[in-house]
Amino acid sequence: MRTFLFATMALSAGLASAPALANDMLNPHPLAGVVDELRIGLHAHRVHHAALPFLVQEWNLGDVEDVSFDVLFTSPDIDAFRWIGAPRPEIGTTISFAGRDSLVHANLTWQLPLFDTPIYLEAGLGAAIHDGALTGAAPGRQNFGCRVNFYERWGVGVNMSENATATLTYEHTSNNGWCAANDGLSNFGLRLGWKF
Numbered sequence: 001m002r003t004f005l006f007a008t009m010a011l012s013a014g015l016a017s018a019p020a021l022a023n024d025m026l027n028p029h030p031l032a033g034v035v036d037e038l039r040i041g042l043h044a045h046r047v048h049h050a051a052l053p054f055l056v057q058e059w060n061l062g063d064v065e066d067v068s069f070d071v072l073f074t075s076p077d078i079d080a081f082r083w084i085g086a087p088r089p090e091i092g093t094t095i096s097f098a099g100r101d102s103l104v105h106a107n108l109t110w111q112l113p114l115f116d117t118p119i120y121l122e123a124g125l126g127a128a129i130h131d132g133a134l135t136g137a138a139p140g141r142q143n144f145g146c147r148v149n150f151y152e153r154w155g156v157g158v159n160m161s162e163n164a165t166a167t168l169t170y171e172h173t174s175n176n177g178w179c180a181a182n183d184g185l186s187n188f189g190l191r192l193g194w195k196f
Helices: 002-025 079-083
Strands: 035-048 064-073 088-096 103-113 119-130 148-159 164-174 185-195
Touching: 035 088, 035 164, 064 185, 103 148, 103 164, 119 164
Parallel strands: none
Antiparallel strands: 035 064, 035 185, 064 088, 088 103, 103 119, 119 148, 148 164, 164 185
């Protein structure tokens, strides 16, 4: 009985000090300085084939079946990155939960604040690798032509707080006609982010 009582008191003392200990361990956050933001998103799959999101009247928003995960790193403190506007390196994935085309991407992401508002514009440019068909795709699937394609993303977002962001994004991957087939894939959705 004494052992149980002692163990209960020790556990209670440990749990009481856990928030302070966690705060000490996370202050500063272990990812601070390396990872700038983590994002998760929900997207409509293959809303259009074009790289630029202008033909909204042609979009198909009926297939909301993709989830994305992105890691945006702190922009490196080197002249080459400052010279091109201090973009953030990014890696991420967009996964189709309906068994259609999924992709993994690596890119640079630029963000432009709109004056003194919490709203910003965003653009990303890089490369993506996919699990789709190169040619001979099943009906309803794309013929990507190349295994690795260009990756572009356009977005408009808002800083909801010091740490939280919400960004509407249009992501596109295609090969610009460099391979035998070039069916583009464009997904549209909302990415929620947490900044460190």
